[in-house]
Amino acid sequence: MSRRTRLAALLAVLGPGLLAGLSDDDPPGITTYSILGADHGYTLLWVLTASTVALVIYHELGARMGIVTGQGLIGLIRERFGVRWTALALVALFGANLGTLCGQFAGIAAALGMAGVPRGIGVPAAAAAVSMLVLRGSFRRVEHVLLALSSVFVAYIVAAFLAHPDWRAAARGLVVPTAPGTRDAALAAVATIGTTLAPWGLAFIQSYVVDKRLRPRDLRYERIDVLLGALLTGVIGAFVVIACAATLNVSGTSINDAQDAAAALEPLAGSAAAALFGVGLLGSGLLAASVLPLSTAYSVTDAAGAEAQLDDRFGEARLFYGAFATIVVVAVVVVCIPGAPLIPILFLSQALNAVLLLPLIVFMRALGRDRRLMGAYALGRTGSIATAATIALIAVSILTTLALSLR
């Protein structure tokens, strides 16, 4: 195969890994990384390194399972484990997605709040707008605008350099694990895992490769796609932590609202930092708030075994539209509760993600190891060890947080 043909093949495959990976740089993700840097400096950067490695491992597995079986994650769980285990997996996924969608709307509320728009008006309007765009099939028209708005978070890379961080401490923090000794540090580590390896991303990447009809021969390119998406999200996340460590942590500022988080961009943007941060929050929040309910609705219909498409009428796909509407309405109501704290919603929803992630990756590992299902593409010894180590790391992190909370 010529180099040109290989490049064309790679470009045709690119998408699922990039989108599923980059979607982690959403309002809950940026907020969690900001808190990690602001409160704990460079010391917990290694959690982000480990989470990025876990992201590569599980996104590659999700993509591989989609390519080999032609089925989504929840459908596969039902096929191999039956309806009761599927109900458990679906409750975990729906709960995690609901928490994350609350986080997206909290990010949108924070961004609009910086512009003086009350959340009681801004959040329902944003939810109605993205729902209409997605359900009417017009999402593609605005997708690139939202992606461009989200990309302002790349500014953290420049901001980090301009803030003159302690690079030696940052490098050490990235690779040398230090145990989080306090409840807050352990919670920040758990939230970092939950936002980087988000449950909805696992279901999304698998469904996406199925729908792109990727074939086993595409797997080598899909692996590049996954690696690129994970590296980009890991690199941006690391620079958010470094920028916040070099500014907020040094000045002893904790993040209590969006203005506090935006201060990390001041070395780059000066007085425009808040506006820049707000634009990023709004764009990435709207982007994720568009894809997340759709992914959830497909998972719910997948569990029931129904075939749903966006051009189905309501009467033909009640479950699909019902799931879509339920998750959006509940998330909007939660965020619009007067006085509901936006930063804790953004942060704690990600810690909840990590807890609900556990059963899902246990299922994924079991499916990935199943030779009857995966044939020659089943997880081998190395893959089995890597996936088990990830599960153990997450379980230990959660148990540590619980133990420190109860002390």
Place this chain on the structure above:
Amino acid sequence: MPGPPLPSGYLRLSDLVGAPVRGLAGEHLGRVTDVAAGLGAVFPAVELVLVRGGRRGEVVEVPIERVTRFDERGAVLDGPLPPAGDTERADLLFLLRDVLDVQVVDIAARRLARVGEVDLAWDRGALRVIAIDVGWRAILRRLGLRRLARRASRDGIDWAGVHLASGGAHELQLTSPGAAVHRLDPAQIAELLARLTTARGREVLENIPDARAAAALGAVHPELAADLVEVLAPARALTLLQQMPDDGAAAALRDADDERREALLDAMDEGRAGRLRPLIARPPVPAPGAPRPPRRYWGIARGHEGGQR
């Protein structure tokens, strides 16, 4: 969709699996773990009952002839459990493993669904698979929510109109003359191909007669046809393309990768390849009102990409 009417006294697989197995004197022998049926007839007949029992709790295969009674209360055998065998019959459909909860294509309703229940009935001494239920009633019932299940409607599909789209049963059906896939016309096969993965679609095209396979390949969406042309063995792809009209063959080759397309054109006689090349280069404009080819199965990517690829 209520589906076909069920005979009185029909049995549900989920009631049979886990049911106790006893001897004629009422002694406990084990529990049913699965039921295996042969695919020789339109409605498969159960041939084996798998029972976990014995002193070591191993799974043994009990021929159905040895079962004197079999219903939701359990099975009664005419004697002790046979010794455990070494091999698993590859020609049988294991209903729990291969059918329950797997994806199926409902050929008549042109939809992809998932099996929530397998319905069986005794018919002249044979226990046969007669239908599946793909609706909420079956799911709720298996979740233990029986009161809710009674209020939900059944969504049944006659077994004769089902193609198992996932798991090992797909290949088994392709090699079984009694399976639904062998009674489909080309348009129905095209609908089936649109809902299967490309690899399974290839297996379908490799296991049905040339003329029907070629007509089905010509009836699917051109992008899917190109995918299938790419994954078929070159000799099989060439055979099917030779039997397709020029415009259909050109459509199937247009989106195929360059190397495969050129290899196939080079393998054709010069006259045919010469006619196809300009057609491949210039796609025809469809006539107004012309029927659209079957659409591919769109899911999350369609939602994300707004239906365009």
